[in-house]
Amino acid sequence: MTAQIESARDVLRKIAEPWATDRGLAVSTTTLLPGGELATVLIQSDEGGLYSVSDNGAGREAVLHQGVLGIGVGAKRRAKRIAEAAGLHIEGDAFILRRVSEAQLPSAISYIADASRSWAQYVVENAVVSRTAEMAEVVREKLERVYTSAKIRRQTAVLGASTTQYEFDFSVEIEGGRLALFEIVSPSIQSIAFAHTKFSDVGRAHNDWLREAVVEDLSLWPSDQTSLLSQVTSHIRSANEDWANLPRAA
Numbered sequence: 001m002t003a004q005i006e007s008a009r010d011v012l013r014k015i016a017e018p019w020a021t022d023r024g025l026a027v028s029t030t031t032l033l034p035g036g037e038l039a040t041v042l043i044q045s046d047e048g049g050l051y052s053v054s055d056n057g058a059g060r061e062a063v064l065h066q067g068v069l070g071i072g073v074g075a076k077r078r079a080k081r082i083a084e085a086a087g088l089h090i091e092g093d094a095f096i097l098r099r100v101s102e103a104q105l106p107s108a109i110s111y112i113a114d115a116s117r118s119w120a121q122y123v124v125e126n127a128v129v130s131r132t133a134e135m136a137e138v139v140r141e142k143l144e145r146v147y148t149s150a151k152i153r154r155q156t157a158v159l160g161a162s163t164t165q166y167e168f169d170f171s172v173e174i175e176g177g178r179l180a181l182f183e184i185v186s187p188s189i190q191s192i193a194f195a196h197t198k199f200s201d202v203g204r205a206h207n208d209w210l211r212e213a214v215v216e217d218l219s220l221w222p223s224d225q226t227s228l229l230s231q232v233t234s235h236i237r238s239a240n241e242d243w244a245n246l247p248r249a250a
Contacts, residue, residue: 004045008102012043015106023056031113033062034124036189039113043105051100053108057093059116059123066188068127075123082119086111095119128186131216132169135184138239139170139214143182146246147172156181160201168198169214174247180210182237185229187215192225199232210234210247 009025012018018025024044031039042056063071079090088095088111095115100108143152156171158181170182181202185195199211211233215221218238229236237243 002045004049004051005043008043008051008105012105012109015109018043026056027109029109029113031110031117033058033117034120034188034190035062035065037062037065039116041109041112043109046098046100048099050098051102051105051108052096052098053100053105053112054091054094054096055112055116059095059120060093062116062120063123066124066127068123071123075119075126078122079119082115086115088112088115124188128188128191131186132184135214135216135239136169139182139184142239142243143170143172143246146243147249151249158202159205160198161204162201164201166198166202172247173250174210175250176208177250178209179206180212180247182212182214184214187221187225192228196228196232199229203232212237214239216240 005020005025009018012025012027016027016029018027020026021042024042027041027043029039029041033039039055039058041058042054044052044054046052060071079095082088083090083095088097090096095112097108097112140152140154151172153171154169156168156179157165158168158171158179159165168181169184172180172182174180183195183198185191195213199213202209203211213229213233213236215236216239218226218236218241226236
């Protein structure tokens, strides 16, 4: 480790405990990326006794972990806009800030981590919107095999016990004047957390209504996530399987 990097390490200990890698110093930040992992920033020596600070592709890695394999033109334009707004550059999959002094390291780390988070969140959210639209068509087709179109309602607004209004992807009126509510849930922390809140609050207000979480492929979900949803739902339905046990319409 060079004297310059060792000097930076002393500065960085004031905000976090850095660790040495074969490429430079890595620093874990408090910035959450999609998926819940903390953004890690890489510090390397630059010319003139200065430093470069990079997310080392952490945003791209977080996006991959959320199942987004391809990066489209729109996502690349977004990365460029985020970088320009913060005075950063893009090298490959990484946001980078060059010619940073020791005193500027804490601020540079914050800028890089926030850029990484903002871009990854944008990409994941847009992928979820696109995939949810595709999933909605699958759910509609499955419901229409059992119920008439007149019984199926799209984007149903329901009040929870807290008087908060929630919108569910689909609803069907079933026997006893009850509703069966269907909500498409993706395996992201944000989607699961919001679905849990929504189902829990509505369940307290309408305990006899069916609360149906719809996922793309249940076999790919970890048990801790399915257990969390099971606490507040009647069923977790996999979109790639047959729905043989749908309730009878009113």
